[in-house]
Amino acid sequence: MTNSALGAHWIGTMDSLLLVLLITLSAIALVTAAATFAFFTLASALPRLRKGVVAFFHPFADGGGGGERVLWCAVKAVQDASPTSQVAIYVREGVTAEQLVADAMSRFNIRIEKPIQVIPLRRTHLVQPERYPRFTLLRQALGSVGLGLEALRQLVPEVYIDTTGWAFPYPFAWWAGSRVVAYVHYPTISSDMLGRVWSGTATYNNDADIAESPVKTAVKLLYYHAVALWYGMCGCVTAVTCVNSSWTRDHIQRMWFTRRPPLLVYPPVDTSELLQLPLDRKLKQLYLVSVNQFRPEKNHRLQLEAFALAKRGAGPTLQGQAVREAKLKFIGGCRHADDRARLEALQRYAQELGLEGCVEWIVNAPFSELKLLLGGAVGGLHTMTDEHFGISVVEYMAAGVVPIAHNSAGPRQDIVRPVLDDEGCEQVTGFLATTAEEFAEAITRVLTMDQRERLKIAAAAQRQATRFSTERFLQDFNAAVAPVMPR
Known part of the structure; x- marks a missing residue:
């Protein structure tokens, strides 16, 4: 395109913008x-x-x-x-x-x-x-x-x-x-x-x-x-x-x-009962939880992609075996037919990613079942961008579940914050991530970390969760x- 043609193009664009502006302001x-x-x-x-x-x-x-x-x-x-x-x-x-x-x-x-x-x-x-x-x-x-x-x-x-x-x-x-x-x-x-x-x-x-x-x-x-x-x-x-x-x-x-x-x-956040769950739990089957309504902004697809990525990257070691055998349990509410259709689409996507045997779906669970599921989980996923607060993240922390949350808004500014331990040193309370690769890395770390490290993080997370009680x-x-x- 010649310089004159380029200039004419930009003049035309500016004229269009001005016309749009005038019409819009009048409207x-x-x-x-x-x-x-x-x-x-x-x-x-x-x-x-x-x-x-x-x-x-x-x-x-x-x-x-x-x-x-x-x-x-x-x-x-x-x-x-x-x-x-x-x-x-x-x-x-x-x-x-x-x-x-x-x-x-x-x-x-x-x-x-x-x-x-x-x-x-x-x-x-x-x-x-x-x-x-x-x-x-x-x-x-x-x-x-x-x-x-x-x-x-x-x-x-x-x-x-x-x-x-x-x-x-x-x-x-x-x-x-x-x-x-x-x-x-x-x-x-x-x-x-x-x-x-x-x-x-x-x-x-x-x-x-x-x-x-x-x-x-x-x-x-x-x-x-x-x-x-x-x-x-x-x-x-x-x-x-x-x-x-x-x-x-x-x-x-x-x-x-x-x-x-x-x-x-x-x-x-109903932290009173969740705080009573033992941190040193018997882990017969390693699993992660995702507690979110089945709505588009919750971005469950990113969770599935990150979980599949973590499994594909698992090595031949015992730690790699722990990642390969781990499960992801989705616990969420369906409000209407659109949510149910969204859930069915997620289930199909899990099959496409080869996760059909590693993912469970628990819909509209009562509090008693939620508490039982949190009591056996090692990590909890949250992937919504600019989540205003993140109640599910606090529930993870109160239950001694290590949170893996989106690095934005409420989780970053208010919830997944370091706390001081007994020696006055900062102790992390969970992990923040943005991309599928970052989430997969955090998933792998939580599933393979030493029990003593997990207990330290879980204990710090519980202390932080008490700030958000009923x-x-x-x-x-x-x-x-x-x-x-x-x-």
């Missing part, structure tokens, strides 16, 4: 005006506030993940701190209060002794990402507004507590008179997401087709910044903002226009929300 202005009109129209139709009611927005409260553990511990904390308050939960239609209470006990070992009220939601499909193949973030945000309005049309509580991260309905609850409390697990949009789009990095939420196109990248950046502005404005109406990790706190401080700094309240959460969460609870 944003029109959407803002329409949204303002819609907000006041919809908010004025909400019913009167009900005094003495604390309502939790958690549409999938019957799920089996870490977010649901936070929900039930928060419910218990509110009932203990404000005994006269009526607790309600906005949850998908078809789920009963009795089912939820029984589920909290069987899955999380959390006893809810006082009655709760269920507010059924028919349109939970509005926040399912699978429904929106394009403009997922914006359409999910709008869907969360629709779902939030469905909830508030049935009940406007004195205190509205969101434990899911959907901030976009907050202004409606605030306008109707509720005091809004947010417990943020993961920012809906973060500066990391914006950075990946800006740098042209292809990820699960930034297609290669967009990453390779300057025009499409510019449009997506404008789109993300518009949603980020909306997100930040919604955050400004909260009376109390709690976050689950240092990483989340840093992002919320940058994204939300809050008058008060977010309060760091580590999520509750008792600590109840104490910190109560202190955070006490000023806004019904009198």
Whole structure:
């Protein structure tokens, strides 16, 4: 291409970018005006506030993940701190209060002794990402507004507590008179997401087709910044903002226009029973565990690839034999048909990698079975990039299972941190990795390490895990929300 042709090409590209910018800014202005009109129209139709009611927005409260553990511990904390308050939960239609209470006990070992009220939601499909193949973030945000309005049309509580991260309905609850409390697990949009789009990095939420196109990248950046502005404005109406990790706190401080700094309240991990498991266990069969819901961001494929890589690299020695004979047990929850399809795809992938005899799948296991499985494991895998916290990593550590976690966000900043031993020296509490090769190396090290070294790491990990107990959460969460609870 000649210099003149090259110059014409770049001029054409810049003209296209400017045109896209003008169109996008005009569209944003029109959407803002329409949204303002819609907000006041919809908010004025909400019913009167009900005094003495604390309502939790958690549409999938019957799920089996870490977010649901936070929900039930928060419910218990509110009932203990404000005994006269009526607790309600906005949850998908078809789920009963009795089912939820029984589920909290069987899955999380959390006893809810006082009655709760269920507010059924028919349109939970509005926040399912699978429904929106394009403009997922914006359409999910709008869907969360629709779902939030469905909830508030049935009940406007004195205190509205969101434990899911959907901030976009907050202004409606605030306008109707509720005091809004947010417990943020993961920012809906973060500066990391914006950075990946800006740098042209292809990820699960930034297609290669967009990453390779300057025009499409510019449009997506404008789109993300518009949603980020909306997100930040919604955050400004909260009376109390709690976050689950240092990483989340840093992002919320940058994204939300809050008058008060977010309060760091580590999520509750049932460490009390896990800490009772013996460290010096009889290891008849070496195995690793992976405790994660079967969701795409958990990146189970990387775990399978790393495990297969470790086995292929095992030598002819006794240590190599230990790696070849080791098993990997996946323990996870399936929420719906998409999760089950994802699980079946992972099972097929394990067969393709030659792991069919070395991998087990345990789905929707109760706490009692989880405890038994953790009690016999030597290592635990975690591979999610930018995991906001990582409850499963803490569970590994509390149970004396050596964690092998992704080197980012919560695990790196808060959890898998060195502790001081009795002599004042730093003792590692686990391993961090990013690539399949790094994970495979850590897997091999954990499976082949001397028993005394494993016990030292496991003991240090248990000490670190005590920072994230249920008792600590109840104490910190109560202190955070006490000023806004019904009198």
